[in-house]
Amino acid sequence: HAAAEDERASSSTQSQSQRQARTMRSRGSPRAGRLASAAAAAALGLLLLQSIPSLAPPLHVSACTTLAVARRASLDGSVFAAHSNDWASDPSPGALSLVPAARHPEGSVRSVSHGAIPQAARTFRYLTGGYGAANEYGLGVAESTCRNRPWPREAENAGALDIVDLSRIVLERARTAREGVGLMGALAERHGYRDAAESLLVVDPGEAYIFHVLRSPAPVGAVWAAQRVPDGHVAVVANAFTIREIDFDAPEDFLYSENMVALAEEAGFYAPPSPFDFTRVFGGGAGPQYASGRRMWRAYSLLAPGVNLNATYEDYIRDAPYPATIPASNVSKSLLFQTMRDFYANTPYALDKGMAAGFAGNPTRWSPGEGEKEVQGAWERPISLYRSQISFVLQLPREGPTPFVHYSPNAAHSGTYVPLSPRMSRLPPCVTNTTQWSKVERWSLAWATRYIFNLMQMNWSRMYNAFSSARLDFEDDTDRILRDLPLNATSELLDDELGARSEQAVDWLWGLSDALMAKFANNGGGPEGYPAWWLSSPEVGYTEGPHNADRKAKFTKH
Numbered sequence: 001h002a003a004a005e006d007e008r009a010s011s012s013t014q015s016q017s018q019r020q021a022r023t024m025r026s027r028g029s030p031r032a033g034r035l036a037s038a039a040a041a042a043a044l045g046l047l048l049l050q051s052i053p054s055l056a057p058p059l060h061v062s063a064c065t066t067l068a069v070a071r072r073a074s075l076d077g078s079v080f081a082a083h084s085n086d087w088a089s090d091p092s093p094g095a096l097s098l099v100p101a102a103r104h105p106e107g108s109v110r111s112v113s114h115g116a117i118p119q120a121a122r123t124f125r126y127l128t129g130g131y132g133a134a135n136e137y138g139l140g141v142a143e144s145t146c147r148n149r150p151w152p153r154e155a156e157n158a159g160a161l162d163i164v165d166l167s168r169i170v171l172e173r174a175r176t177a178r179e180g181v182g183l184m185g186a187l188a189e190r191h192g193y194r195d196a197a198e199s200l201l202v203v204d205p206g207e208a209y210i211f212h213v214l215r216s217p218a219p220v221g222a223v224w225a226a227q228r229v230p231d232g233h234v235a236v237v238a239n240a241f242t243i244r245e246i247d248f249d250a251p252e253d254f255l256y257s258e259n260m261v262a263l264a265e266e267a268g269f270y271a272p273p274s275p276f277d278f279t280r281v282f283g284g285g286a287g288p289q290y291a292s293g294r295r296m297w298r299a300y301s302l303l304a305p306g307v308n309l310n311a312t313y314e315d316y317i318r319d320a321p322y323p324a325t326i327p328a329s330n331v332s333k334s335l336l337f338q339t340m341r342d343f344y345a346n347t348p349y350a351l352d353k354g355m356a357a358g359f360a361g362n363p364t365r366w367s368p369g370e371g372e373k374e375v376q377g378a379w380e381r382p383i384s385l386y387r388s389q390i391s392f393v394l395q396l397p398r399e400g401p402t403p404f405v406h407y408s409p410n411a412a413h414s415g416t417y418v419p420l421s422p423r424m425s426r427l428p429p430c431v432t433n434t435t436q437w438s439k440v441e442r443w444s445l446a447w448a449t450r451y452i453f454n455l456m457q458m459n460w461s462r463m464y465n466a467f468s469s470a471r472l473d474f475e476d477d478t479d480r481i482l483r484d485l486p487l488n489a490t491s492e493l494l495d496d497e498l499g500a501r502s503e504q505a506v507d508w509l510w511g512l513s514d515a516l517m518a519k520f521a522n523n524g525g526g527p528e529g530y531p532a533w534w535l536s537s538p539e540v541g542y543t544e545g546p547h548n549a550d551r552k553a554k555f556t557k558h
Helices: 002-009 011-026 034-045 163-173 177-191 260-267 278-282 293-303 333-340 370-374 445-484 491-525 549-556
Strands: 063-069 079-086 097-099 109-112 115-118 126-129 131-135 140-145 198-203 208-215 222-228 233-237 254-256 325-327 388-396 404-409 418-420
Touching: 063 140, 063 198, 063 208, 063 293, 063 333, 079 131, 079 140, 079 198, 079 333, 109 163, 115 177, 126 163, 126 388, 131 163, 131 388, 140 163, 140 388, 163 177, 163 198, 177 198, 177 208, 177 222, 177 254, 198 233, 208 233, 208 278, 222 260, 233 293, 293 333, 333 388, 404 445, 418 445, 418 491, 445 491
Parallel strands: none
Antiparallel strands: 063 079, 063 233, 079 388, 097 126, 109 115, 126 131, 131 140, 140 198, 198 208, 208 222, 222 254, 233 325, 388 404, 404 418
């Protein structure tokens, strides 16, 4: 807190902020006091639905998708990472928060999930959306839960740390990705790791790493490994380990716990002198056959279309269908947005095609209910889906000190990414998501995104096409605002400009919801009708004309 107050009290910083603010206002910056106006408007427009019961969500996520783009693989030289926080069913609103920098007295302790550990003398400012996101020095992380083989013999775990702890502590204490990987590994070994197998993509403006960690069979400890993403490469982790053969003679590219090989041998997971394939040794499957690998294939096909990978395989662990990283070039921020919004459109696995998508081409597949208890099967698991709590794309520019966290709550394909930064001193109220699903709150970006997503369910393809076209224009305007920011933008200026853009996104989404309703109510009031392929299906019954119950029964009989 002292460090943050010192910065805000600096007269030189204040005068610099005032000069920048005057410059931005001359370029058409949003007017002062906009947040107060937005709050007043939200109070007038608040719709309470207290009769709707509140559903308690599961306590932790079931699946997340993460991407990393190393230096020289991106169009502008930035390093990127992306993350979606996906739940088993409808999630509660995500709680985005900004943790200030602080200094701590000697002997202080930091509370963690299963106890406490010694506190650092100084901790850095960072943004978190549950898991950590990025700190003021441009260090970022992106989390994805994985699975590991069970140890044949495992003592009762007495570890202190889980993956949420590691993802936040690394942002509190480290400035670079390599430093952060080593710090997390050391802390997990020393204080013990007590959580599911996990992956973090760890990035800074110069480097990117894949970090995997799992529980040790001992009461306190951890097993972990990290692989550097080479310059000019991209990486994807989608709920399964991806690090394969570890080169023990390349310490610049691989880091790992000292006990890794010995524990693997003791457990019967590995026998030298065969190559040490981390995923084959420790990986515990990837859920339904294509739940992880299909997302990896799709992300790689979008980020590196010149690389030919197969969308199918027999066994993810044994067959090693996808490398941990692949070469790519000219990856843009907009392409990352597109990838995080993907539901396999224009592929053989498209969720917006076929009878399951209905006449309107709806890619939404709700979580299992009573019907799925009676019928065995599975849907394709896309990158973007309704049960995402938050999605973000970290952008760590090659030039300039400002790291950006492009943030979207709920399903990424039905929202817009708004730019925030851990160098801000406060977040706009609309993104802190102090809301609940039991009532519609028009000040909330989460509710604005959730509302338009559910509105589009009634006529998906037509409404989504109109929405996507409008979103391109809105995000082009967002890019212009970012280009107008000076490289040395102060926290005060970032607060004003990025905060105002988030509030504008709320207004834009609500306005677009109303416009879509007006245009497409009652099927748009025009001769759109139903598509011929759908009418032709005997299950629909259109080609048979009106018929009696006996004739209808032959089509619905199982």
